[in-house]
Amino acid sequence: MAKMKKSTDSHNYSSSENARREFGISIQELEKLMQKRGHEGIKQLNETYGGLSGIEQKLKTNLINGLSGDDNDLSTRMVAFGRNELPPKPPKTFLRLVLDALLDVRLVQPIIFAIILFALSFYYPSGETFEAGAKPKEANVALIESLVIIIAVIVVVLVTAFNDLTKERQFRDLQSKIEADQKFNVIRGSQVHQIPITDIVVGDICQITHGDLLPADGIVVQSNNLKVDESSLTGEIDLIKKHESEDPFLLSGTHIMEGNGKMLVLAVGTHSQMGMIYKLLDEIKEENNDNKKQNAAVNNQGATTLQEVIPDNVNQATTKDDFDRFEFEERPNLQRKLTELPNLIAYAGRRIFILIVLVLLVPFVIKEFVERREWSDKFRSRVVGYLVTGITLLIVSVPEGVPLVATISLAYTVKKMMKDNNLVRHLDACETIGNVTTICVDKTGILTTNCMTVVQVYVAEKHWKNIENSTKEIIIPANTKEFIIEGISVNTNYSSKILSSAEQETLPKQIGNKTECSLLGFVNALEGNYDEIRTHYPEEKFIHVYKFNSLRKNMSTVIRRSDSTVRMYTKGATEIVLKKCKTILNHNGDIIPFSTVDYDRLIETIIEPMASDGLRTICLAYRDFSSNRLPDWNDETSVVDQLTCICICGIGDSVGPEVPIAITKCRNAGIAVKMVTEDNINSARLIAFKCGIITHNDNFLMLESKEFNRRIRSETNGEVEQNLFDKVWPYLCVLARSSPQDKYVLVRGIMASKINPIREIVAVTGNGTNDAPALRKADIGFAMGIQGTDTAKQASDIILIDDNLNSIVKAIMWSRNIYDSIKKSLQFQLTVNIVVVLCAFIGACIVRDSPLRGVQMLWIYLIMNILALLALIIEVPTEELLTCEPYRRIQPIISRTMMKKIIGHTIYQLVVMLFILLAGPKIFNIDDGRPVDSIFKPSQHFTMIFNVFVLMTLFNAINCRKIHDEKNIFHGISKNSIFYGIWIITFIVQIVLVQYSSFIFSCVALTFEQWIWCLLFGVSVLLWNQMLNLIPVTRNMPILGASNVYELALRGELDREEQSRPEASLTKDKHFDHQE
Known part of the structure; x- marks a missing residue:
């Protein structure tokens, strides 16, 4: 830490000398000038530097024409005064992530067992007698099965580390994209240029206007009623008026709320006031991580407190939004659900591990004790084998890839949404937009072409x-x-x-x-x-x-x-x-x-x-x-x-040709669209009819702002009353002559509504500075990429690059696709997990051994994760996603239909495997592979069990592509080359493992006839799935993890008005004056 601090100070000293040599003023002098501000700053500006003209001369710029734009001059300024960017937070290395994963409590126990079992597998005394050729083969089998546990642990650790690495890279890429898209107007060579904020240098003349988020520190050179919100830095709630002669200093990270003007840039990057805070917080965090200090003090040849380093009047409690680029870590609701699921399964897995080991080990030990057999290394190997089976099952039973499913799905979706003109600022928006039930949209630019x-x-x-x-x-x-x-x-x-x-x-x-x-x-x-x-x-x-x-x-x-x-x-x-x-x-x-x-x-x-x-x-x-x-x-x-x-x-401004289609899609998707516009009600009515927001058959309500507020506010105190609001909003389709405050009230009121027992999820669009409260309040805020101000974009969750309603519809499709993709993956993984665990347990009870060996279970584990992570979650959304109701945030991730399929396929696959286990030798005319005298030997019998299970898993992956009881499970499979590519490769590898890697996988090569039987059992899973589709899913069936309210709503035990969408359930009411 001290070394880094010393290096930073050395760099600052070098830059300061370059600045003084080239321009006659140093970085430190400009920093001190910006720290003073107010009347004190004006006094120093005039007395020390000769006023604004003196600074102009020192920085070799022109207040009217700006910099020349010469590349050499710009490079010199970057070297002398620094670049307008903040050093990124150093990422964790993959090795660090691996070490963090190794410290997971769930892996400590398997790691300890792995080391013990690996050591025991080498212990075979030379005095022990074996059958001819048995010793080396048995020793190798024990060694291989011991290595299985180590390989499984390594796989789990690597998957966990890769998951964390993917999330961190995703956050960084997303933040880099957001920063790269931020541009600002500067005057260079008498011309206005829009450049990335990272290219702004000291001496630039920036054009500033309402809605801008200032990218650097500077001083006002021209002002037209300029008012700034400095609450993010100073804590001052009131807007600060800025003028050349009265408080001309502007701070990076503050918002221009009114007026416009021009600014001379004086400090950029880490030398700006906001940059200094970022840098300071980074240093404090490093010190706390190293346990060197527990307070917010920085040591640099003496104690300097936080308040001393932060410039005067700077509020230490900077808002989270201002630190999005400093600490960009989020944990969406869906990821929380998927993180809790493996923990729950791990809890059950530990108990099953103990149970299986006891079922295998206790009878074996008792038998050896009763028969008073000599305790040989052969039996010691058997004990080791039991423990290997149990521990491998413990690891394989936990779907470690489940959280990674969400991470990869979100990363894939964010990239695809970008191509569909949706720049996602917050990851949780990717999942939330699919839950939206109401969208409040502006007219101009969203519903119309915005070419006026x-x-x-x-x-x-x-x-x-x-x-x-x-x-x-x-x-x-x-x-x-x-x-x-x-x-x-x-x-x-x-x-x-x-x-x-x-x-x-x-x-x-x-x-x-x-x-x-x-x-x-x-x-x-x-x-x-x-x-x-x-x-x-x-x-x-x-x-x-x-x-x-x-x-x-x-x-x-x-x-x-x-x-x-x-x-x-x-x-x-x-x-x-x-x-x-x-x-x-x-x-x-x-x-x-x-x-x-x-x-x-x-x-x-x-x-x-x-x-x-x-x-x-x-x-x-x-x-x-x-x-x-x-x-x-x-x-x-x-x-x-x-x-x-x-x-x-x-x-x-004509309605976009795609808008009526997009509105229809929203209606079909169970989403109510409400238009909020500043236009008068007559103009708004015509546009609403053209768009399809209202039709002649609708029971709708159109209000202007004045009437809207009269209906929802109390006559006594003028406050909004929720009961009055709930009588209006379900019918309201158009709000005309509205203000940003009306939009905020509308969003807040719908979110607080109690009409529906499951809370409404609201999205809103906005482009102006005053739209920021509504954008921030809504579950999803869409800011205009073309028209939107920096303040609106800063408050949003998603930026519409093309300001098009159709892009919102595509975002909804992608979000719902995330849910469906994860559900497909979960249905597949949970079926595999449950079958593996129950098969091992039942087998242990019946034949005193697991029908599946440790190496085989590891291969099944790899199949499960590869298919789930790559083949099932990377699906392109279809229009069919817009024909169903939105997913609710409290809705459990495992639906009734999924539970029906998981339980149904688990029962079928267990019946098939137990049938082969018990009746296979007689039916297929093969030797019984069940252990004799507690000694397991590879056989065609147990190889068929392994092969049938893998093939049923592969064919069930095809079933899992459809999770809503669709009959045609092959629909769209040709468009997903990743799925059928992985499926075919896995099938070929399975053939090679069974036929040519017999010893390693404890297999015996199967005949052609036996392969035909295995394929028939595998294909039968497709037919069984069609039979499961015929079983109706009733509302009385319980849902895993569902809340009481959700259960009541689905069972129909709530009032009709409460269990349905308001727009669909509410009928005509005498209290309303509906306009047509």
Whole structure:
């Protein structure tokens, strides 16, 4: 630890010297500057470095144009100030994982026995007499059977270590993918570039806007109403306002909640404030692991406490989300279930081991004692053989591969989901999405194509329709046209723009906010040039900006047009902006009064018809101020008022062609889809009908935010009451004019609902900063990969790379496929386990020996794990997965149908093996292989038992591909080359082992006729499976591990309303006013 610390300090000293030599300022000086912050930091900035311009000169950058982008310059900065990345936590080596596995309590006892038995197998005194040639052969058999236990332990240890290694690599790969996809806008060479956050260097000028998660420390160089959430570092709950002259310091890991601006990067990586905390926590963890210290102190030539190292005002209780990249360890619910199962089986296995050894050993010892035989090494070998059989059975009986099944299945699914445009941030999301019963989706970008255009416009007292094809026919006064072009150009985010396509038939590419892009497209259609206007009015010269948010629902930008005039442009939701208008531009471009009567007329004749056509309406307005009498810009209520309406734009966004199909799939899958939108209810209704969220036959409810809150809140205190909420949400299909708070209330309320005794599992989509609470609250949060802000992505479980509803449906399919794949594997493994244990036990009771030898059981153990881990869990999901109800999280992993199959095949295979054991010699005309005088010798009799069991296991693997009583078990098998490839190879190896490795596997080569009998018994498992399919599964059958509530629901002992899905069970209620 000290050596690592010394190496780190040496590297920091070298980097600091490089920074001072190249730029005249060191890393430590920049760190101290960022630690001060506030008024103290501003004072130091001005007095020590000559203010912002002084830092600009020292770092050799330009606050307007940014860095040049020269590769040599960027490399020099990385060397001098470090890279913007944190050193990854060193992974455990495979050897360390093997040692950890060896310390497992379940393996300590077998390891001790293995060592003892291995030593005893070499003990054969020279004075002992044997039959001719018996001594070396018997000695070799005893040695081989003793080695079986050691090999079994090694296999278990390697499987466990590989499982842990796979999980750790999976976590790291997933986290690396998340970090690699994080990009940020920087200005280099006067151009805006989107680069990975790891490429950001000290001296870069970053564009920051609401929703961003800051990737580095820096200082504000330009601010438009910039407000930051620093609670993750400082613990300060209130938003902190940032300005060039007031607290300009920005910290990595904090969230931009409002406004936008530019930042000069001063510290990156481990030299940033968040990076210093990561590094410090890593050091403390190392010290605690080494038991050198028990407190949070770091030694470096003297005691430095945690509070001294962490910068001023930094809260030590940093949230878990901020440390996702530092400690990325999760244990999904499914993995917990699968981890508990081997422990339970191991508990039973230890008792069966003792029982079998006693059944074998006690009668043998008693017989030897009664007959007073001489205690020879031959009998000592027999005792060793009994112990080998028991211990091997103990190890083989425990399905160590069960937890690995979940790990490999999750790893495989995560990679496949990535190809289907789902970036999984949290592993438990892979399993939870398959449990989802309700999805709350946004309209824009999810249900619609998110390629918006201005379709209709009300301007100059005339309503123009179908203008997306041509705007040349529109007659607009010159001054009104100028208002539209200039207002849209400056009152939109400058990151929003339209890139012309190189191909004539391809639509222009919209970058940034799609609504703003549609307005910019209208500017282009009016032959305006927004780039020129933006150049004339750079963001640095804005007097004030009221950024759009979910509460404000509009955006206003104040610019100076002349020495005497300051103008404010406003755009936003029509109902809100239009209410603030007192005048309007007429057909001549003149200003005329706008009354309440005019407002109502426009709502009825313009806005509602546009909304009925499925259009989002945006009102554009302006207000002029005299330079001599400027208002208090902080008084937004009085400033954004007395407006003049310019025009009303109707923006169209068509429903994606795949959306209705996806909605239908969700309905068939037992998932209710609820649309949450900021649009008015008329527009929302049309889109909902087009998507299939509502139909004319549905008993549905559509509400706007105001009415929704009135119905669910108490009249006395205004708080949400669950009983009122439960009367609304089952019918609610569309929530219009909603806010992020409404979305959060909806998600929380559905999750807390008691209508269904088994809790609803809720998924929600979101793209904005204010959607983060709902994304975090929901069981599954989907953030938009294209539209989504960094804050939304940080709060999500899965990122939709393409912002497409169809990707959510694919995620549901993959998740359900995980459950089915694991169920297939479990059904197969448990059948093998139970048959092996019971066969050994019954055989011990009947013939005083196990019909299966230790080496044979090891081969069966390998078959079981190889087929279960590779052949059965790697299945491609099919559409059939979307025709059944969601899996419930409290639902046991072993279903009634699985129990029927496990018990049924166990009974059949045991009957077949006991039949061969007892009647085989007579039926097949072979010698009886049962031990004589307690001495086991290989025989065709016991070889057939072994061969039949392996073949029945192989053919049962085909049965286990279907777990829902499907008749055609071969359906889709040709698409799974891994399955039939492993199956054929295993079959060929079995032939070789029986015919050509007889001595090692205690076998005698079988004849062709005997092989035919073995194959018939193997194939008969397929026919037996069809007979089991005919046995009905009743609700009165118990389920292993099911809760009382789940049992009651399935038995039908709950009310009809409680046992079914709310959407399916609730009928018309007089308390509801359903809208159609």
